[in-house]
Structure formats: structure tokens, C-alpha cells
Amino acid sequence: MSDKILEIENLTVSFEGFKALNQLNFSMDTGELRVIIGPNGAGKTTFLDVITGKVQPTTGRALFKGKNLRSRSEHNISRLGIGRKFQTPRVYLQLTPRENLDLSCNRHKNVLATLMGRPSGTERRTVAGLLETIGLTTKADIPAALLSHGEKQRLEIGMLVAQSPDLLLVDEPVAGLTDEETENVGSLLITLAESHSIIVIEHDMEFVRQIARQVTVLHQGSVLCEGTMDEVQNNPQVIEVYLGQPEEDDG
């Protein structure tokens, strides 16, 4: 058995000849919290697209817990234990946080069955535990539409965790959040990192500093460097291609 949750070997993704990823090598230990940074167009989203099966590599391979992900469907990869959180929250606004989490814990049932059915004791405890983890116990029973943007982000992270993935992929979780909400999301990810392997893609350097242990810098589809936040920030190449540039938003 491998203690690597993810191994990426010589991965290239070409879009009509343009290499969004170019001979990329990357690996990550089980239980790690890894932050990936890099300028716009570096290939960060494409990297997640390959891991989740949305995009097929042109050459090279991606292994999850030693299993080759090639030719697997997004659904199949999700069942293997990879969960992805997109930038925009995708919660049911008319349902409460508790109901949203119930649904995620019972993905095999349909919406109505979950709402009408009586959750088992174990499921109820799981939902209560999740509500506490994401800090929404006091808002568990109000419509999710009334939550702040940051609370919705935390709810969606909770919904992802409810599906018990081994590897969580989180794409720019604090874009557009206030400082306080950003810190809450950071604390949540640090808590979740005690029991999950997590990859976070992020632009907000303050936030990266809050949560990061190991940072990987992508540039032009390859890994430019890896290390602690201090190492990365002091790397002359990184300063040149990334940190020296004014910060931009990438949607």
C-alpha cells in the first residue's frame, strides 16, 4: 500500500496544441493539507479537472491511492473518494443547513425521501457533528438563503465532508469573503485536515499563510517550486513570475 494519496507523473494536457499542463509531476502524502498557488493561466483549474476526471490527460498519469484514474468517469472518481468544492456555493437555498447536510449524508435517496423520511440515529449525530464542525449549529434550522456568503461556503464544505471523501479539493474558498469569514474558513480547513487529505487552490496570500504547511507553485503547466510559505515567498523565480505581479482575480 502506498502512503501517497495522490501521485501525478509527467502529466500533459493539450488543448489544440496548447499545453495547459506540461510534464507536471506532483505527489502528496495521505493526510496532507497542500496549498497550490500560481498566476492566472498556470493550469491550476486544469489540474483539478484531471484529478476529478473532467479532463483526460494527453500523456502521463494520475494515481489516487495507487489507482490509475485514466478513463474513469467523474462519477466513478467521486465514488473512489475524491470530493470537489467549486468556487460558487451550490447549496439548496430554500432548505436549511440541517436539511442540506441530511441530503449529502443520504445521496442515494432523493430529495423528497430525505425530507419525509426519518434520519437514523447515526445520521442525525453525523449531521449534528457536521453542523458543529462548520460552526452553524445556531443557524441549523433557518433557510440557507439567509446565510452570509462565508456561512454558505462553510455549509458547502460540510456537505462535501458529509460524503466522506478521502481527498478534498477546494477551489478558491475565500474569494469575496470578509476577513472574519476568511479566518473562519481557514480554521475549518485546518480542523478538517486532522482527518482528511486536502488540496486548496488559493490566490489570497494572507489566507495561504494562515493555513499552509506545504505550498506548491504552478507556472506554465509545471511545478515551479515547493516548500513552506517562507521558502516559496523567498524563491527568486516565484517572486519573478508570481508574487512580483499585482494580484488579479481569476473567475
Ligand code: ADP
Ligand atoms: P488557472 O486555473 O491556473 O488560471 P487554467 O487551468 O484555467 O489556469 O488554464 C490554463 C491554461 O489553459 C490557460 O491558458 C487557459 O486559457 C487554457 N485552457 C484551459 N481550459 C481550456 C480549454 N478547454 N480549451 C483551451 N484552452 C484552455
Ligand code: MG
Ligand atoms: Mg482557475
